[in-house]
Amino acid sequence: KTNLSMVKDVKAETNSSAASKVIEPHEHLNQKPIPIKINRLGEHEVNVEMTAQITDIEISKGEMYKAWTFNGEAPGPVIVVNQGDKIYFTMKNMDPSIPHSMDMHAVHTAPSKNFSNVMPDQTGSFSYPADNPGVFMYHCGTKPVLAHIANGMHGTIIVKPKDGYPTDSDVDREFVIVQNEWYKYNDMDDMTNGVPKYVVFSTKALKDGDMNTNGTVGALVDHPLLAKVGDKVRFYVMNVGPNEVSSFHVVGTLFDDVYLDGNPANHLEGMQTVMLPASGGAVVEFTVTEEDSYPIVTHQFNHATKGAVGALKVTKD
Amino acid sequence: KTNLSMVKDVKAETNSSAASKVIEPHEHLNQKPIPIKINRLGEHEVNVEMTAQITDIEISKGEMYKAWTFNGEAPGPVIVVNQGDKIYFTMKNMDPSIPHSMDMHAVHTAPSKNFSNVMPDQTGSFSYPADNPGVFMYHCGTKPVLAHIANGMHGTIIVKPKDGYPTDSDVDREFVIVQNEWYKYNDMDDMTNGVPKYVVFSTKALKDGDMNTNGTVGALVDHPLLAKVGDKVRFYVMNVGPNEVSSFHVVGTLFDDVYLDGNPANHLEGMQTVMLPASGGAVVEFTVTEEDSYPIVTHQFNHATKGAVGALKVTKD
C-alpha cells in the first residue's frame, strides 16, 4: 500500500536529526482554519466533524509555528456533549503527507479501530459512546504520539453529567482553560529530553460569541476572561501536556468546589491549587467578590515565567 | 514617580546575564531578622506585621545566600489565624531598592489592591478575610515572581477550621514542615530552565519554644522534630516550590489521615505518600508506636539527595 510506505518515510523524517525543520510537504502550507461542526442528530446522538490540518500559529509575539492542528487551532476547538451521547465523529485529514487520528479520553472504544489513522487527503468516520461525565483530553494518537501532541494536536472534550454538578445552580459564568507546552519546532529530542520553551494557556468558546484563542504566550493576558462582581465562576481546566504536570491556581481567590477530571463524584473543597497530571482535567469553581484582574497561573513558576499566565477581569457591571 | 522608574531598572538588572550576582544595593546588606508580630484585635480580627528584608542565610554548610526574605527567614514565619478572621496585614519593606508584596493563598481579595507592591522603605497595610480553613502558601507576588519566591520570599499560613478536624482530639503534637528549592543565586535562567541545586525542609514555630529553622540542607536532620512513643503526630505540610512538586513521605509509618490543602472536607486515609503541587498543602497525621528516628523525605529521591530529608525523633519519655 503506497499510503503505508509513505507513513514510514515521514516517520523516519520526523525522527531524524534535522527534525527541528518543517517537513518538506508542509513547507508552503498554511491551511486556513476550518470551523468544527457539531450538530445533534437525536436525543442521544451527536455528530462531530473535524479536520487535521497544517496551520501557522503565532505562539509568541512574532514567532510562527507551523502547527499540526485540529481545525487550524492549537489546542483544537472544545467539544461538548451530554453524558449518554453516542458520538459520530468524522475527521478529514487535509495534511498531504502524514496520517492523523483522534483519541478521545472521554469514550470507551476499541482504539485500533476507532482511534485509527486517517491517511492524507482521506476522511475517516468513527463512533463511540460518551458515558462518563467529565473534562477530558483529546489528541492525535498517530506515532510518534509525542510529536503529534507537541506540534499542536490536542484539545478538550466536555461530557456534561446527566444529573449535573451539585453546584450548577450557583454558577454564573463558565470558561474552558487549556494548558499546553511548546518545544523547539518538531524536534523529538527537545520534546523528549528538553524543557518546554513556552507553557501557555488558551480558552475555547463554549458558545457563539465566547472568546476562542490558541495556546500562545499572553493570549489570556491581552484578552482576559470577563466576569462580574458576585459571580460564581466555573473553569473547565485541562492540562494536555504533553510532558508536564500542572499546579493550577488563581491569585486572589481559592476554589470553593473542585471536581477532579470533572466527575461530580470526585468533589474537593477549598483548594488553593489543583494538581493536574498530564492529560488531567478538573472543574474548578470560585466566587469573585471584588472588582479586579485576577491572575491565572500554574504555580510551577518556571512554567508561569514561560507564559502560563492569564487573567480573569471582574467588573461591577 | 521615581519609585516606579527604579523598579524598572532593578527588574532589568534581575533579568540580566549577570543575574547570578548579588544586586548592587544588597551588596553590603545583611538585615537582622525582625520577629513577626501577630496579635488578636477582636474575636474575629487579627493583626499581622511582617517585614521584607535582605538577610544572609546559610542554605548549606558554609554556603551563604543573600536571601530576599520575610522577617529575615526563608521560608518566612508561619502565620496562624482562625477561619472567619479578618486579617489586618502590614508589611514594612526594609529593602532599599526593590518593591515587595504579599500574596496569601488563604484569602479572597482584589490582588491588584491588596497584594500590591510596597515600595522600598515604605510600609503598606492591607486587610482581607480568611474564610477558608487550610494550609496555604504565602509569597511575594512582585515581578518577576519566580525570582522573588526562589530567592526566599515564601511561607505558610494556617487557617484553623471553625469546627476543627475530626481527628483533633487524637493529636498529641503538631509541626509545620515546608519544602522549598534553591537555585543558583538570583539566576533567572537557572530558576527557569535548570534543576534545583538544593531541595530542603524547614520547620516553623507554632508556639513559643518550638523549633524554628530556615530551609537549609540538613536543618531537620541536625535538629530533629521530637515526639513520644504513642503520639499521634500532625504535620502541616506546605510545598512552596517554586517549580517542583513534592511526594511527601515519612519512613516507617504511613499517614492514617490526610486533609488535602488542610481542608477537613478533603479527607484521605492510609496514604504512604502525599502528592503536593507547587503551592499545595496538606495536614497529615500518623501515630508513632516505637522509639526511633523516622526519616522525612520527598520520595522524588533526586530531591531528597539534594537535601529534602528530615527526621522525627521519637523517644519513650
Place this chain on the structure above:
Amino acid sequence: KTNLSMVKDVKAETNSSAASKVIEPHEHLNQKPIPIKINRLGEHEVNVEMTAQITDIEISKGEMYKAWTFNGEAPGPVIVVNQGDKIYFTMKNMDPSIPHSMDMHAVHTAPSKNFSNVMPDQTGSFSYPADNPGVFMYHCGTKPVLAHIANGMHGTIIVKPKDGYPTDSDVDREFVIVQNEWYKYNDMDDMTNGVPKYVVFSTKALKDGDMNTNGTVGALVDHPLLAKVGDKVRFYVMNVGPNEVSSFHVVGTLFDDVYLDGNPANHLEGMQTVMLPASGGAVVEFTVTEEDSYPIVTHQFNHATKGAVGALKVTKD
C-alpha cells in the same frame, strides 16, 4: 568493625566520578534469580524470604544493566499479604560488597531497627505489622538511597483490605503494573540531575502462571496483559520512581473506580488519568467492552516515548 569500614569505601566509590562503571566486586557477578518465598505461618502471620543480589537485566534490546536487585528481578517480585498480618521478613544479602536493606511502605515500624542494613553475605530477619490496606512501594533504604532504588532495588507490596474493595465482586482479572526509571549505569550525577534514559512498565505475577517481567522497554508490548471482552479489569499500579511522577492512563477506556494508594476509603470515579507521586500506588478498575489491544501509558509523553508503554490485549474468548 570491618563491615562498616567496607561500607564507607563502597559508598565513596559509588559517588566517585567513575560512578557510571560497574563497581569492582560486581564485575564478574551475575547471580541467577532466586525465587521469593512467601508462606503463611498462621491466620495472621506470614513469612517472606527475599535476597539482595546482583543480576544482569536486559533493560532495552541488547542493553544489559548489572542491576542491584531483590531476587534477581527489577522491580522485585510482588508481595501480597492480608491486612492485619504480621510479616516475618528475612533478607539474604548475596552481594559480596555492599549492604542492602528493606523499607516497606506498608508497615509501621522503627526504621533504624527493622529497615536496617544487612551486611554482605549476611542474612537479616525483621518483623512488623501490615495493618493498612493498599498498594505500597518497597525498596532498599541503604545510602545512597537514590542509587539503590535507581539501580533496581524496588517493588510492590499489596496489603489486601480486611473488608475487600466495594467493587471486588465485579472484578474478573487483576494485574500488577509497576513504573520505574533507568539512568546511566550507577551514575549518581545522572540520577540526581539528569533525565531518565528509560521509563518502563513491568508486571508481576500475583499467582502461579501469571506473567512476570522485569522493567524493560517493551516488556508489556511484546507480551501484553490478557483479558476477555466484558471483563472488569483491576490494575494494582505502583510508581517507584525514583524521581518522576506518573500520569497513568489506558487508551480506549477510563477508570470507573480508583482507590488512591489502594485504600478503599480513597475512592475516585470516572478518571481518565491517575496522578501518582514517586512512591504512589493505586487500584484502578475498568471494563473492556470490545476486542482490541489497549495501550497502557504514562501520559507524560516524553516518558512514554522512553519506554513507558504496555498493552492489554482483549479477546472474545
